[in-house]
Amino acid sequence: MKISHLVVQEIVHRRLNFLLAVFGVSVAIACLVGAATMLNAGEIQTEQAIRESKQAAEKAVRKSKQAAEKAGKQLQDEMRKITKGLGFNIVVLAEDEDLGAFHAEGTPTKTMPQEYVTRLAKSPIVVINHLLPIVTRKIEWPEAKQTIVLTGTRGEVPQAHRDLKKPLLDLVPPGKIVLGHHLHTSQNLKPGDTLTLKQRKFEVLKCHPERGSVDDVTAWLNLEEAQEMLGMQNLVNAILALECNCATVDRVAEIRGEIAKVLPGTKVLERGRKALARAEARNKAKKSADRAVAEAEASGTRLMADAEASGARLMADRQELTSVMVPVAMIGSFAWIALLALGNSRQRRSEIGILRAIGLGSRQVLVLFLGKALLVGLTGGAIGYAIGFLAGSRWGAAVDADLYQARWLVTALLLAPLLSAAASWIPALLASRQDPAVVLQEQ
């Protein structure tokens, strides 16, 4: 027979005492494991929330970046279309130009010195580029019996402070002519053919496709030739220019102001307003798309910060709860087990007395009590772990995650016997120190 046999037999004999002690340990361990499981669940939950909000934020940023890219592309497209289709959209006219007549005729009637172009080109003006001086007049083409617009152009004047840009309109060399669609189709002309205009011979340089505008009835000549033909030496009717993509709201006013500084008194008109307005809308759309990207990024950061903060709050709440609950349960359980062990050792006075009398050492009596305490602890630890884990999983987890942690099972199975043994220590010591003579005399 071994001491362990006595331990087991005593437990079986005094089941209630054992069960009450096991209950005490279970409660403490359940609180501990439940708390740990809840905290673990909270951590997983927080991590998941942060991950989700990060994904959502990244998605939103991605989406708004796509939108911004698209808006940027549309803006570029639009600008390209404008530059291509519209050509020059700023017209600088002489100070005495009658705008009514200009609009009625479609061509300017007054002139200004050709030197104006040079002045404008040499100025540091930035709101316009592609400067092109022209002379233009509606005339009769006597040889073809047609009314045409004769335009003399010299090619663009390079601006002093800018790199040379690809010209929007090519220079027409002397003796050559470029024809609008209606002119070359009606006269059945093609590049290389020659024609006569006001008794001068010209070689056809280029035939434009149909543009559906006054260009279709326009013939382009070299500027000086045209000036000569029209008797306008060193004079121009207009300076064409292309507006840069200005940022200000009232663009035309800004351009007028800038040009007026260089060429006071000239009149500045804008053509193709609608197309520019559309470009501006695109511009705005692009800007708001850019803003949306920034906003999406900011709100993503906020979303993640919120998730983190609410996770931290959850953890703080749980920690606060467990930091009270666990020690209270531990201390309560300790006291409970100690009381039960004390009661048990008193109940067993006579038994211990006789066992000592027939030869058991005090160490064996200690083993008898601590062995029981360890069994109480192991059983209570296992039950407490199961209850704590189930309760913690049930109440702590808003997420579907595996909350099992081996270290808490090990902790429960180590801590519980330790707790039980520590609480039973004093009663066990008292029992082992009991003088058998005193007990035997008490009968």
Added chain:
Amino acid sequence: MLISLDHVTKTYRGNDQPVVAVNDVSVEVAAGEFVAVVGPSGCGKTTLLLVAGGLLGPDSGEVQIDLQDPYALSADQRARFRAERIGFVFQQFHLVPYLSVLDNVLAPALVTGERDAADRALALIDRFGLSDRRNHRPGQLSTGERQRVALARALLNDPRVILADEPTGNLDGENSEDVLQALQTFANDGGAVLLVTHDPDAVAFAGRTVTLDNGQVAMQTGQEKVASD
């Protein structure tokens, strides 16, 4: 001599007045002797038995059991000494309530750990007519049966000495007879029995009677005169 108490004195120092429970008592029990200790209640019989049993150290005087002074040993050695040399029987039986009859009888083997203890226990249980009761708890036994279990336990380790404190105090005539018969047999087989009792029948079994009064030996009667120098 298996039991030798030489001028033993034991005083209880209680809260107020010290009580001299055993006062200069000398008793010797030889192998094969059955000695009864009688006397009025409170005369110091139980105290004398505890002193003889190595459970209560005397204030003065010499104790020898089987030629060994138990009080010269360490507490642990003394416990083992008790397990090996002394069998105790008490009026209240002092059985372990949650152990079976067999386990109760085997309890002294917790200390000595002898391998054939179970066989000896079963033989003793058989001898005391408890074979069909060996798996029962003490609570399920009659008082006579309980005392026989206590006797079997006392005999398990083949002690040299049996110290019995009113073992028949709770028993009827027939059961008393069985217990006293067993003690008699033990003495006849060469053991020493020191029996504390009020029971005249028990006294009749004893070869010699020591009468205590107020902690002192008042009278010794019996076939053999014990030499007390």
